[in-house]
Amino acid sequence: MKYFKALAVHQHFGRAATVLHIAQPALSRQIQLLESELGVRLVSxxxxxxxxxxxxxxxxxRATFLLRYAEQIKIDIVELQASPRGPVVLGLPPALASFIVPPLVAKMRTRYPDIHLRIHESFAPVLCDALEQGTIDFAVLSGPIVATPLIQVMPLLNEKICAVGRFDDERLxxxxxxxxxxxxxxxxxxxxxTSGVRLALDxxxxxxxxxxxxxxxxxxATLAAQxxxxxxxxxxxxxxxxAxxxxxxxxxxxxxxxxxxRRYLAQAVLRPPSKATVAMISLLHETAASLVQDGQWPMAEMVSPSGV
Structure with a gap:
């Protein structure tokens, strides 16, 4: 799988072989064996x-997910008794990302310096697909959301949706x-x-x-505000x-x-979360609760897990 992914990325046998530090004929042979095993042509x-x-x-x-998962398994086994470490991909709606990521990262750098966080910004339908495909580890979804057997959701918080106008607009x-x-x-x-504020409004x-x-x-949201x-x-x-x-x-x-x-924390049902992912889910929940409690997340209220 590693050889196949390298070829897919570089789209050239010579360049892929160089990156893999193997001879080009050996790489070609590995791809042929994979095609023979699967009974299909993988490469033109x-x-x-x-x-x-x-x-x-x-x-x-599929290979991208499997390789990421295999790497995280190795990390989790080696570091079973140590602090969480390794890559975590978090999916967030765009406007929420700019609001919650800075305080989340500040906490993460202090508590989990060996976690490598990557943020994937998109709306709920795309984030759901990414969870099912294994390209992100967990996400914050904005409801109303469509239930799926492949995604587990836990309520995070509720926010009041507002009309936003100029400060001097007398109509507001x-x-x-x-x-x-x-x-x-x-x-x-x-x-x-099909998601979030727009779906609730419609x-x-x-x-x-x-x-x-x-x-x-x-x-x-930045352009809309302007x-x-x-x-x-x-x-x-x-x-x-x-704000x-x-x-x-x-x-x-x-x-x-x-x-x-309504905001939900979501993760894939069929893929056990890594130790690093579990730590980041907990840290995101803690960060959200702190922002709400301190009045920095206006018109928001945390929801207990029983409030699905």
């Missing part, structure tokens, strides 16, 4: 090197608003319609019979995403009654 050989067939692409996806009240108040307001919406509007005036759609500052309209998000702008009094937020964003 041509004058420029080699490219993967559809079967090869599928094997690469200082207290909570109802969903009907959004009607007729030009909106800059973020994210994807469901609430459908139930209330409210039609939104969506002026523009963007992926980034457009709101420019007077384009309001955006709909959670307060933590614009600095609220503190600077360039933006204001008003919670929307009955509109809650």
């Amino acid at each position: 050989r041509h004058s420029r090197g080699a490219s993967l067939t559809a079967e090869g692409e599928l094997l690469l996806e 009240p200082n207290g909570p608003i109802n969903i009907a108040s959004l009607q007729g307001i030009p909106l800059v919406l973020t994210g994807v319609m 469901r609430a509007c459908a139930m209330a019979g409210v039609t939104l005036d969506v002026l523009i759609e963007v992926e980034s 457009l709101v500052k420019d007077g384009v309209g309001w955006t709909i998000h959670y307060a933590a995403a614009v 600095l702008d609220v503190e600077d009094k360039t933006l204001r937020v008003a919670p929307i009654e009955g509109l809650i964003l």
Whole structure:
């Protein structure tokens, strides 16, 4: 598998053999044996090197997970009595990543200096696929989420979803608003319609019979906030995403009654977590709880595991 992955990465027998420190004929022979064992062509050989067939692409996806898992098993066995160490890949929604990663990393560097953390930013549907494929170790998913037998979820916290407007926008009240108040307001919406804030908002509007005036759609909460500052309209998000702008009094937020964003910690059911992954799951939960308790995660409330 290691030989096959090297060939897939470099797409050239000579370059892959050099990286692996073996002769090119030996590498070619190993790939042929693998193809013979599986009964399919994995590689298309041509004058420029080699490219993967559809079967090869599928094997690469599985091989990447297996090699990562095998490496972590070795680390866990060797370091059974030592502090957690090794790679951990954490999946996070983009706006949440910029908010929670700095304090999480600060705690990690002090407590687990031998853990190598990598952050994968995307929305819930992509993160779920990555968990099932083994390319990330755990994730924070933003609900509503679709239940799957391959992913185990544990409630983390609930956040109030807010209307976000300019600080001087007289249309935005200082207290909570109802969903009907959004009607007729030009909106800059973020994210994807199948997850997180957008999914919760669309469901609430459908139930209330409210039609939104969506002026523009963007992926980034940062861009949405800038457009709101420019007077384009309001955006709909959670307060933590614009906490600095609220503190600077360039933006204001008003919670929307009955509109809650539920956050979950998630991991794959079929893959036992490494010692390092378990440590990082606990540390992320601790970091979130600390931010909520200290008032740094506005309009958020921790949820006990029994509150699924």
